[in-house]
Amino acid sequence: MEAILSEPAPSERISVRNLSVDYHGIVALHDVSLQVQASSLCGLVGMNGAGKSTLFKALMGFVHPSKGSITINGRPLRQARRSQAVAYVPQMESVDWNFPVNVGNVVMMGRYGGMNLLRIPRPSDHRAVRESLERVDLWPLRDRQIGELSGGQRKRAFLARALAQGAAVMLLDEPFAGVDIRTEKLMIQLFEQFRAEGRTLLISTHDFSHVRGFCDQVVLINKTVMAYGETSEVFTEENLARTFSTTAPQDLLLPLKDGIRLGDS
Amino acid sequence: MTADIAAWLLEPIRHDFMVRALLVSALVAAVCGLLSCFMTLKGWALMGDAVSHAVMPGVVIAYALNLPFALGAFVFGVGSVAVIGFVKQMTRIKEDTVIGLVFTGFFALGLVLVSKIRSNIDLTHILFGNVLGISDSDIQQTVLISAVVLVVLMVFRRDLILFCFDPTHARSIGINTGVLYYLLLSVLSLAAVAGLQTVGIILVVAMLVTPGATAHLLTDRFDRMVWIAVGSAMLSSLVGIYWSYWMDASTAGCIVLTQTGLFVLSFLFAPRHGVLAQQRR
Numbered sequence: 262m263e264a265i266l267s268e269p270a271p272s273e274r275i276s277v278r279n280l281s282v283d284y285h286g287i288v289a290l291h292d293v294s295l296q297v298q299a300s301s302l303c304g305l306v307g308m309n310g311a312g313k314s315t316l317f318k319a320l321m322g323f324v325h326p327s328k329g330s331i332t333i334n335g336r337p338l339r340q341a342r343r344s345q346a347v348a349y350v351p352q353m354e355s356v357d358w359n360f361p362v363n364v365g366n367v368v369m370m371g372r373y374g375g376m377n378l379l380r381i382p383r384p385s386d387h388r389a390v391r392e393s394l395e396r397v398d399l400w401p402l403r404d405r406q407i408g409e410l411s412g413g414q415r416k417r418a419f420l421a422r423a424l425a426q427g428a429a430v431m432l433l434d435e436p437f438a439g440v441d442i443r444t445e446k447l448m449i450q451l452f453e454q455f456r457a458e459g460r461t462l463l464i465s466t467h468d469f470s471h472v473r474g475f476c477d478q479v480v481l482i483n484k485t486v487m488a489y490g491e492t493s494e495v496f497t498e499e500n501l502a503r504t505f506s507t508t509a510p511q512d513l514l515l516p517l518k519d520g521i522r523l524g525d526s
Numbered sequence: 527m528t529a530d531i532a533a534w535l536l537e538p539i540r541h542d543f544m545v546r547a548l549l550v551s552a553l554v555a556a557v558c559g560l561l562s563c564f565m566t567l568k569g570w571a572l573m574g575d576a577v578s579h580a581v582m583p584g585v586v587i588a589y590a591l592n593l594p595f596a597l598g599a600f601v602f603g604v605g606s607v608a609v610i611g612f613v614k615q616m617t618r619i620k621e622d623t624v625i626g627l628v629f630t631g632f633f634a635l636g637l638v639l640v641s642k643i644r645s646n647i648d649l650t651h652i653l654f655g656n657v658l659g660i661s662d663s664d665i666q667q668t669v670l671i672s673a674v675v676l677v678v679l680m681v682f683r684r685d686l687i688l689f690c691f692d693p694t695h696a697r698s699i700g701i702n703t704g705v706l707y708y709l710l711l712s713v714l715s716l717a718a719v720a721g722l723q724t725v726g727i728i729l730v731v732a733m734l735v736t737p738g739a740t741a742h743l744l745t746d747r748f749d750r751m752v753w754i755a756v757g758s759a760m761l762s763s764l765v766g767i768y769w770s771y772w773m774d775a776s777t778a779g780c781i782v783l784t785q786t787g788l789f790v791l792s793f794l795f796a797p798r799h800g801v802l803a804q805q806r807r
Contacts (some may be wrong), residue, residue: 321694321697321698322697322698323697323698342698342699342700343700345699345700347698348698348699349694349695349698351692351694351695355694356692357567357691359742360567360690360691361567361742361745361746361747361748361750361751362687362691362748363746363747366748367691370688370691370692370695371695371699373684373685373688373696373699373701374699374700374701379681379684380684380685406746406747408746409746422695426699
């Protein structure tokens, strides 16, 4: 399951160059460029409608960019997707918890991309599912229907699916929404383990304390990248104020200077 | 007493047409019952209703041209959903409105065609089914359709379950969800035309929804859900046909009413998800 991680990884896990996305002529993302390294917990911060979910969709290859390109592990998106490099961990409200699948089934779904057409699990798939479930302490609950899990267990089940997939890049959409302190600590521990293994997690969040607490990188987004880089350098009051200003940024059309800041020149 | 029951059961099957009706409707019930699991989990009840109505002009044209009715049903079933998708994408109108207006349009076209095209099609047979008078060629087609639907659903069940449960994840790992969408849709069109044989266009959506809903209340496992849905659908068909024979009542009505009855039982008494169990909690 660690095949992707052991590949000769370029230090850039995610590389987005001059990406623009529009829906029927309405700009969702304009000229986004950013690089995120391997082994990183990267916060994604911006207002609702700032383009966070569009960026996620673009990284999964769901939208056709009007301009620009994305590579994951130095490969074009289509190839990266075929090698199961990108995992999306959904918001919990978007999951149908009454669906008749158990925890083991859900985690096995992480392996489907690598299986043959009939999706018949091989021994290696069963092993990967078991390892993933053991890592998030859910192996004893593998036969539970997913709706029977507690809130924290539900989150961990979907993290286990991303693990079983062997993804080098995990996209997490508001992972801490409605989570108690204990679960939050546990999840952060897991995230830090994932980082230590070389994975890159892109975590959209509204909670600045999370960014300061454990994100080594951060991307500030408001239709375009307002700033990105090391949290200690980039996560400043000034950049936040620009990111969350209600008026459209005047410097939207200026080119990025070395990818670090916008409009400083 | 036992002699009475034996007579009640045996007397109808002395008639050849009853045996055929029982066998065909049991097969159709199995197919629709299996598909109903996917329909209820995907939330495609309205889509099932739409497709089953939209196949009508296809069936009429196919009969008139002496083509297999499954072909006409397939073209118009899938076509109607393509039209729904197109109108939704091009306009500001909400999806349920588009579905409502497109399927009624297709259905109306079917009604006009039936009344204008000279053929031996009986409108009431299409609308309400005619399983007691089903012809040999219709039986052959129904068996073929059923086989295709069963094989497709069994072979692709894992992908289809994933597609129903989490299409975003499916896409993100490189599974072509567009293909799965049209696959499920094609199977739906075919099953609708098979179901049309037994209960007719108006009630076919019950075959495509009720067994799955009944089963969903009774279990949390997909494989069991399939068995329960298929079993309840087949039982409903057999019981419904017997009832309709002895009461001389509408066959389609009796079959669907039995299905509804089983749903009500499951709604009330399902061990964990039934209303009474939830009251006690």
